[in-house]
Amino acid sequence: MMSVLDGKKVIIIGDRDGIPAPAMVECLKGTDTEVVFSSTECFV
Amino acid sequence: MSFPVIKGTGYILVHTPDIMHHHGTTQSQERAAHPDSDYLKALTDHTRTYEEVVAYAPNQTYIGSLHPEKLRDIPMPWYANPVEKAERVGALGEIMPQDEFYGLMKMSDVFDLVKLEDEFLATVKTKLEAHPLFKDDVDKLGTGDTEEEIHRFVKDHHADPIFHEGHLVGCVKRAHDVDVSLTAHIIFENLVSKASGMLAMKHLVDKSGIDVSTIDYVIECSEEACGDMNQRGGGNFAKAIAEAAGAINATGSDLRGFCAAPTHALIEAAALVKAGVYENVVVVAGGATAKLGMNGKDHVKKDMPLLEDVLGGFAVLVSGNDGVNPIIRTDLVGRHTVATGSSPQAVITSLITAPLDKGGLKITDVDKYSVEMQNPDVTKPAGAGDVPEANYKMIAALGVKRGEMERAELPAFVTKHGMPGWAPTQGHIPSGIPYVGYAQQDLTTGSQNRAMIVGKGSLFLGRMTNLFDGVSVMLERNSGEVETPGAGVSKKEIKEMIVEAMKDVAAEMMKE
Amino acid sequence: MLILLGAAEAESAGLAAETVTNGDPTFAGPLAGVQLGLKVYHAVEPEFKDNVDADVYDEQIGMMEMVLEVDSIIEEMSSIREQFCKY
Numbered sequence: 066m067m068s069v070l071d072g073k074k075v076i077i078i079g080d081r082d083g084i085p086a087p088a089m090v091e092c093l094k095g096t097d098t099e100v101v102f103s104s105t106e107c108f109v
Numbered sequence: 110m111s112f113p114v115i116k117g118t119g120y121i122l123v124h125t126p127d128i129m130h131h132h133g134t135t136q137s138q139e140r141a142a143h144p145d146s147d148y149l150k151a152l153t154d155h156t157r158t159y160e161e162v163v164a165y166a167p168n169q170t171y172i173g174s175l176h177p178e179k180l181r182d183i184p185m186p187w188y189a190n191p192v193e194k195a196e197r198v199g200a201l202g203e204i205m206p207q208d209e210f211y212g213l214m215k216m217s218d219v220f221d222l223v224k225l226e227d228e229f230l231a232t233v234k235t236k237l238e239a240h241p242l243f244k245d246d247v248d249k250l251g252t253g254d255t256e257e258e259i260h261r262f263v264k265d266h267h268a269d270p271i272f273h274e275g276h277l278v279g280c281v282k283r284a285h286d287v288d289v290s291l292t293a294h295i296i297f298e299n300l301v302s303k304a305s306g307m308l309a310m311k312h313l314v315d316k317s318g319i320d321v322s323t324i325d326y327v328i329e330c331s332e333e334a335c336g337d338m339n340q341r342g343g344g345n346f347a348k349a350i351a352e353a354a355g356a357i358n359a360t361g362s363d364l365r366g367f368c369a370a371p372t373h374a375l376i377e378a379a380a381l382v383k384a385g386v387y388e389n390v391v392v393v394a395g396g397a398t399a400k401l402g403m404n405g406k407d408h409v410k411k412d413m414p415l416l417e418d419v420l421g422g423f424a425v426l427v428s429g430n431d432g433v434n435p436i437i438r439t440d441l442v443g444r445h446t447v448a449t450g451s452s453p454q455a456v457i458t459s460l461i462t463a464p465l466d467k468g469g470l471k472i473t474d475v476d477k478y479s480v481e482m483q484n485p486d487v488t489k490p491a492g493a494g495d496v497p498e499a500n501y502k503m504i505a506a507l508g509v510k511r512g513e514m515e516r517a518e519l520p521a522f523v524t525k526h527g528m529p530g531w532a533p534t535q536g537h538i539p540s541g542i543p544y545v546g547y548a549q550q551d552l553t554t555g556s557q558n559r560a561m562i563v564g565k566g567s568l569f570l571g572r573m574t575n576l577f578d579g580v581s582v583m584l585e586r587n588s589g590e591v592e593t594p595g596a597g598v599s600k601k602e603i604k605e606m607i608v609e610a611m612k613d614v615a616a617e618m619m620k621e
Numbered sequence: 622m623l624i625l626l627g628a629a630e631a632e633s634a635g636l637a638a639e640t641v642t643n644g645d646p647t648f649a650g651p652l653a654g655v656q657l658g659l660k661v662y663h664a665v666e667p668e669f670k671d672n673v674d675a676d677v678y679d680e681q682i683g684m685m686e687m688v689l690e691v692d693s694i695i696e697e698m699s700s701i702r703e704q705f706c707k708y
Contacts, residue, residue: 068672069660073623078637081567082496083689084627084664087451087575088681092664092673098623105451105627107567108404108493109483109534454684492633499629499688506687519687 070098077103111591113382114434115584116389117317117426118546119309120172120202122419122533123210124162125401127272129418132297133401151409152402153275157188157418159206164191167484167531168419173201173546177528187486188414201546202312204419208273212237213304214281216249217353222296224262225271225279227253242311254279269293288338295335298398301420302333303349306395309422310354313391317426324426325387327351327361328378330370331394332536350393359391367571368481368540369578370394371423372564375542376582378427379437390427396420397535404491404534416487421538425545432591435552435560435584441468443563443581451577454510457503460563460581462511468583472508475526475583476557479544480504481565482532496539500563501527540564541581552586560584624661625669631693634663635701642705658705663698665691 075098079086086103093100130136130152139146162168166187169175175192183190197204205213212233215223225233230253237243237250262268262280271279281300284291306329314321329347336343347361364374371394378390397420405415430436443464449455465472480500488496505522508514514522532539541564551557565579624641628634638661662669665686670678 069662069668070623070672073660075623075625076641077625077627079627080629080633081577082493082499083629083634084682084685085451085453085577086627088453089625089627089664091450091452091681092669092677094677095674096672105567105569107570108491108633109481109488109496109536109539452681452684453688454680457684489630492628492630492636494629494633502688503684506684509687510684516687 068096070096072097074099074101076101079103079105081105081107082109111383111430112436112438113379113427114430114436114587115425115545115549116428116431116434117313117319118201118549119311119313119316119424120199120543120546121305121309121312121422122162122168122171122202122204123207123305123308123396123422124159124204124418125207125210125420126156126418127207127275128301128398128420129401129405129415130156131270131272132398133403133405133417134399135402135405148406148409152405152415155405155409155413155415157414157416161188161191161414162419163197163204164193164195166190166192167486168204169195169199170531171421171533171543172199172203174199176547177531177544180531181529185486186413187484188416201316202309205308208233209236209240210304210420211271211273211279212250213243213308214300215251216243216246217300217304217307217349220284221251222282222284223271223279223300224254224259224268224282226256226259226277229253229273229278242315267293269297285337290336290338290341299333299335299346301398302331302395303346303353304395305420305422306331306346306350306393306424307353309395309424310350310356310391310393313393313424313426314354319389319426321355322358324351324356324359324389324391326378326381326390327356327359328374328390328392329361329363329394330365330374330392330537332365332367332370332397334365347393350395351391356391366578367566367568368537369564369566369580370537371540371542372562372580372582375425375427375437375545375562376439376442376580378425379439379582382427382429383439388429391424392427393422393424394537395422396538400535404487404493407491411490413490416484417534419533421533421535423538423542425542430587430591432589433553433587435549436587438468438583438585441465441583443579445565445577445579447576453503454507456565456577456579457507460565460579461504461561462507464561464581464583471513472504472511473513473522473526475559475561477528477544477548477551477560478504478526478563479528479541479548479560480563481540482528482530482543483534483539484530484532487534488530495530497527497530498523540566545584548584552584558586622659624659626661626663628663628694629689631690631697634694635697637661638663638698638701639705642701661698661702663694665689666695666698
């Protein structure tokens with residue numbers, strides 16, 4: 066089955082009080098994606 | 110083992126509407142980019158009066174007048190439900206109005222950089238003469254300047270303006286003509302931090318009754334940097350605040366770690382006392398100018414008041430075990446290490462369950478967790494959610510994963526072991542430390558036995574690392590048993606040791 | 622191109638998602654009026670979760686499923702995608 070992730074370039078916008086960006090980056094390791102940008106926001 | 114204790118605290122807020130309008134980064138950036146923006150035009154209509162700020166329930170909690178458990182009973186939004194007969198002064202500190210605070214900035218300035226207009230200064234002087242903590246310090250206010258002089262400093266000499274009720278009443282001059290680390294903007298922020306830190310420390314001394322001359326060391330843990338172009342973060346706010354607060358026998362140093370710094374500082378203060386290096390160590394921090402009105406655009410959009418209109422400050426005194434006050438369990442410390450990673454689960458494990466495991470404790474053995482105590486009245490409308498509640502849910506979720514509780518018990522845990530957030534979004538101010546004052550009561554005259562103080566910091570904002578950070582430490586009810594230093598071995602034990610040694614000698618002699 | 626969000630609340634997730642699909646709804650930032658129409662997902666949505674290693678997901682994000690309002694985040698994200706996604 067084709068995944069929505071396949072062959073995608075990914076921009077990650079994490080949230081310090083939600084899911085931080087590095088946690089999502091870890092999940093994408095081993096998938097057919099390329100993380101082109103990732104950062105974690107802090108609203109407090 | 111004898112542990113250091115929390116001997117006293119001081120908690121202060123300063124209502125700073127004009128500083129918010131002109132010096133908070135959200136507003137100053139907007140003014141630079143869109144000077145005619147609707148947001149800037151809307152600021153005044155969304156600004157609270159001093160009386161509204163005093164009657165704001167979370168602020169009453171911050172200064173020790175409304176226990177966090179009672180704050181829970183007040184319906185949200187809290188800004189729509191003011192506390193009746195609220196007072197400026199509470200058991201732990203006060204909420205100072207802006208004009209008096211400008212006086213404190215001038216008192217804290219030893220380089221003649223703060224200029225206040227003659228008439229305004231006279232008014233401030235009269236008010237501070239009536240302030241119990243500053244009535245003897247009014248001479249430090251020095252002299253005022255004419256309105257023309259102040260206009261000239263602002264217009265021609267790069268001074269940062271000081272406004273009150275929308276009018277120019279003074280300025281902060283730059284401290285050097287070319288040094289980018291001594292600009293008027295930086296001196297302004299640093300004097301705000303110093304003056305509010307001093308106010309907190311003065312309240313700590315007043316409330317704890319400690320002889321200020323017996324304070325040995327001060328650790329300052331705000332998020333500002335002072336220095337010149339050759340040593341941009343040279344320091345040292347701690348000693349400057351010690352001097353301003355009259356702690357003549359103290360020295361000190363600054364500790365930095367974004368919002369985690371206060372908990373780092375608390376642990377280090379406890380270590381210094383436990384090691385016998387110093388007897389009385391004060392942890393102190395003043396407020397952050399830049400963060401005033403940080404989420405203002407969201408607040409205006411939702412047509413609610415700009416709630417980020419106060420500076421925060423606190424001071425905590427750590428001393429040797431007195432057999433009464435809550436002990437700081439230096440053996441039950443949690444820390445987020447380089448290898449911990451950033452998954453929320455790993456973070457909570459390192460900060461919460463690692464120290465619990467060391468003490469053979471369960472998550473439910475801690476009565477109250479003091480996490481990031483940001484006020485949800487401020488953060489929810491800004492899309493950042495209820496930060497303390499999210500922290501409590503994470504702790505509970507870990508408890509579920511560890512099999513210490515059922516998932517259905519999660520909401521009850523959040524209420525029982527958590528608290529509603531009450532601290533202003535001043536970065537380091539909400540982080541773990543706001544509850545220490547109440548913990549001193551709850552763990553002595555109250556019915557609780559354990560509280561965990563948890564500080565977290567977003568280091569990645571400084572662009573030196575992608576890492577997150579955090580530390581935690583346990584506070585515990587004092588058993589009342591105090592060991593005197595050097596008395597690690599009792600007379601009985603010495604006698605037994607001598608008997609053993611004599612037996613050995615005898616045995617050796619018998620062999621020969 | 623795909624955008625992945627980790628926002629703490631449905632509302633802020635929706636706002637971020639709308640920004641990258643329909644342009645900045647606050648008409649304030651650099652993306653004001655720019656309709657990018659990009660695909661956007663939140664880390665707790667099945668489109669992401671079911672396509673990454675289950676053990677890694679559990680270790681990195683699993684606990685947050687108990688903390689965040691997963692259903693309302695999914696609802697908000699789906700609604701934004703239906704309205705604005707081009708791809």
